[in-house]
Amino acid sequence: MNNKVMGVRRCTWVYLVLMFFSFITYFVGRLELSGLTISLFVLLLALIKGQLVGAYFMGLGRLRGLWRWPVFIWLFIPGTLISIAFYLSA
Amino acid sequence: MQEQVIDTSDVLHDRHPPGDLAIWIFILAELSVFAVFFAAYAFTRMNNVELFNEFQQHLDRQSALLNTLTLITSSYFVVRAVAAIKENNHKLCVNWLLAAISMGFLFVVIKSAEYAHHFGEGINLSTNTFYMFYLSLTFFHFMHVIMGMVILGAVAIKAKNGGYSDIEHTGVETGASYWHMVDLVWLILFPLVYVMR
């Protein structure tokens, strides 16, 4: 088995994780759970999903240097700001 | 399988992201617009928590979930398309791309139905701050889905005409990167606007 096939297989796993996390997010919404902890948990799931998409689907995870980081930074900054805003309004 | 081929696609080896560097500059620019929008949403919500919580309940979470699944699936199909062209399999690449575009189309249909429902209730940008953000954010993203479909369409046509190969497939990766960006934005948008309260 060569690495390309491994790469695709890994993306398939990532895909399943993404789907699973999305369902969790949906059920949190459906159960109308609310509060700071819940919100931050859902946000964390979303940030992980984003990082998975960046690292595996976009392929940034196997880069060296600066280009490894833009999606991570992009998730980090709004993620932090959103957390602060929700923390302050809780 | 071709075990003798030394493939390094899994190893840390490259300094440049897949696809054209120009599309990455564009992606970064687009992502920053969305980042500002997200932060603006969160901080405006801070001063209107009750309003936001109340009207969030009126959104159709089921459609949002479906749309999340279509975009993730579509993104995955694009990954397969890139993998296919790396194996020099044009036909498979085109098929995966078409599958991805149809998922994008499904997104557009579901989202349009949601809009139709809201507009039918007489909701518009001036209804309240929550709807202003909801409509602006999702519509701006909606336009990106359409643009992404156009880009994937163009790539698919070129792929169909044999414009790419296992050696030269920057175009496929370029389109793929843009499409993943569209997915990425929605992954944050979905919990932020539909679920977090």
Added chain:
Amino acid sequence: MTYKSQSVAKLYFIAAIALFAAQILFGLILGLQYVMGDFLFPHIPFNAARMVHTNALIVWLLMAFMGAAYYLVPEESETELFSPLLAILMFWIFLVAAGLTVAGYLLVPYSTLAELTGNDLLPTMGREFLEQPTITKLGIVVVALAFLFNIGMTILKGRKTVINLVLLLGLTGLAVFFLFAFYNPTNVVLDKYFWWWVVHLWVEGVWELILGSILAFVLIKVTGVDREVIEKWLYIIIAMTLITGIIGTGHHYFWIGTPEYWQWWGSIFSAMEPIPFFMMTVFAFNMVNKRRREHPNRAATLWALGTAVMAFLGAGVWGFLHTLSPVNYYTHGSQITAAHGHMAFYGAYVMINLTIISYAMPLLRGRNAANSNKSQIWEMWSFWLMTIAMVFITLFLTGAGILQVYLQRVAENPQPFMVVQDQIALFYWLREIAGLMFFGGLVVYIASFFVGQDEPEATVAQS
């Protein structure tokens, strides 16, 4: 010069520079009137001088754009201009119309001009930057249509490149949005709303396409970098320009009676407007660093790089300063706006036109590639004089603006407009001095066309 018909550009460029000089002269008069209110009154009142200053700017920029298009399109399309005669005819119509309009501003009161030109038949006058009599506006439409026809036919029969298509898109947009100058609803909100479709969608929309394509053209010529690389950049720059610029119009809709969502749309999208300008800066320096040849016209390269930097500072940074609605709540219509306006117009549109003139004029005047060294040195001096003067004008106006905003709008006991104006007079004097320096730069610039004529062309070795 590859094609004979490119020579029509020369007429446009010369007239543009003449109008540029007129604009600066009236700028100096205005600057003095800020501190000596009755200077030249009643012969040239402030309002008339202001109209000449702004309208001369717009007209000379349009003239230079047309000149640039007449120069660039045949070369890009690899064919002669569809009709050089039409281009020359339109030039004279445009020039005479512009001259008559300026004469009208200066010789008769504005209301008399409105009466004389039959404004009541189709009222379009009396709005900032669109003060031209209706008949002049109609003239502009005729000239623009003939121009588009000429350029469009040339592109149609020749090679279609990204550069000339983007240019054509920009020029078409320019003509289309100008049509809103004829829409003059009685509702003041609607009036302002669509007025910005001309003003904003020109300078923060379609003009940027023109700017991008001219810059790309000159960079291909002076750097020898592959067309494909440059075109790719052009694509993402214009895409970003349109995404941010079109909705960015909203930053003019904060306080004119439009719905509240414009506060958000305008703030967010216009805050992103510096991005395409920043890309342009990165693009220009990248291309020059990757250059495959040394072009003997160093002055043109300097103007091109200068455009990229100053456009980013003037349009990007100074625009961002007051584009967010909570900030703009205090700053709108103050000297901050004037500071931004001066540097943005100079950095983006004056400089891009001087770039293409710098590149094309030596060729139009029979040189092979560039002017003599002496002439280029004069030109580069004028670059620094004008650019540094403009930086100072901007800084002084920004200082004036900050003080004005504070005293008039933020302070606990806000003071009336005229009282505040007296207190910021020092900044206006400094601005006027910087203005004189700019004028000096302009004199050197014009002189650079006349010095070193009999000297040999600059060569690469000498640089």
